[in-house]
Amino acid sequence: MPHRTIKRMEPPFTAAPEAPIYRQLCERIAALIHAGALHRGDRLPSVRQMAQQQGVSLSTVLQAYRELEAQRLVEARPRSGYFVAAMPPPPRRRPALALAVPEITRPPAESQAVGVTSLVERVMGAASDPSIVSFGAACPGGDLFPTDKLRRAMARAMQRHQASLARYPFTPGVAPLREAVARRALGMGCSLDPAQILVTNGCLESISLCLRAVTQPGDVVALESPTYFGLLQILESLHLRALEIPTHPRTGLSLPALELALDTQPVKALLTVPTLSNPLGATMPLTARRALVQLARARQLPIIEDVLYNELHERAECRRALKSFDTTGQVMLCGSFSKTLAPGLRLGWVEAGRWSAPVRRLKSALSGGHTELIEHAMTEALNQPGLEQALRQLRATIGHRIQQARRLIGASFPPGTRVTSPEGGFILWLELPAGLSAVELFEAALREDICIAPGPMFSTSQRYDHCVRLGLGRGWGPAEQQALQRVGELARRMLDRARPGLDGEALQRAA
Structure with a gap:
């Protein structure tokens, strides 16, 4: 059937100030x-x-x-x-009552020593077992990436730069890669000098170097609550104390709570993920980002910004980094392409602002340079045509996956379960009804070869013992969908045992 050509759309478009x-x-x-x-x-x-x-x-x-x-x-x-499109999807609807979004978090008011390694190691060990259906790790699977293009990028790097195998690599990394990173950073509103960019062994090393540059053992670092367990592990290894700041599942870090913390606590640095924070998937509004940078400048507070997930956000304006508002070098920008392009290459980068020189010295002393061939392969991958189209497809694929998972959770998990609705990424945060232990649910699921990430991994306290993080990047076929339904069934059974005699409606009221 011949298609219609729409020649004109009336009336003429006029912009309103509240949206781009x-x-x-x-x-x-x-x-x-x-x-x-x-x-x-x-x-x-x-x-x-x-x-x-x-x-x-x-x-x-x-x-x-x-x-x-x-x-x-x-x-x-x-x-x-x-x-x-031939089959456009239905419009996105607001979450149903059964899938209400969790409320703002309420972490302890005082800084805490960090000790999450034991539980993290157990969960990550299960998540890496190929015989287990895993929602425990926030790692994307190979099916989400153009592996043929990555293979060709590796082959071109080998052909063009094989002599690099006979050279000892030095920091800060090959110039073409740093230039490619600077070009990608334009999409986050940042104009970076390639000469100030340092290539690292992934985003976590970037963050660790920044923390080493601005803190000493025993210092207090502020960060979102809940937060990614990898960040807590870094604090633990550096003998730093974590001060968790209340965080809203939609709008991120609470600025009034942070300002109060700065008034009452000896905070030496802020570690933050303003776009699609892990595990909440929260995104800070642009007005709040600007205000945060102004607050940090007034208080001389170093900000370490993790932009690992920025390119996965559905809206371009929300990919803008805190760094884009920074005029004094107060923000240290850390990123990698492990969630968007090539997880296996394990390369990251950092632009450390005022602290660029000490961060570079630390990098040289602690781990030195990398395999140049891998850096050239990443450069080839970043410069290949079709990258933007691949990113749009990635965002569409994981967005569809998240919506399917939310529907399964609404149908399978106990009444009263709350779940986030992020605008990108492949992570969901579940708040289970009172009376359910996430660690016990993890143990029950693991006995059936299913791995989830219990909430206590993401905090220095036990305030999230009733919460679960689900990573949906490792595949999404019938086996994964059935496993997610099974976790919901296990949660229902556990809650029935904990609350005998309550029907579904009563359970929802109690939650």
């Missing part, structure tokens, strides 16, 4: 698709035609079309333009 222009254009077209005004197979106006019609720039229209493509509402056809 491209976002408003995207939402308007999406509404027309969901309402049936635009049919499957319809050809949208060209980028130039749409820009002229709506009085906006070409880049604004292109960004809107790419966002619609990421939502699987439109598809780009080579040399033909953009078309309404």
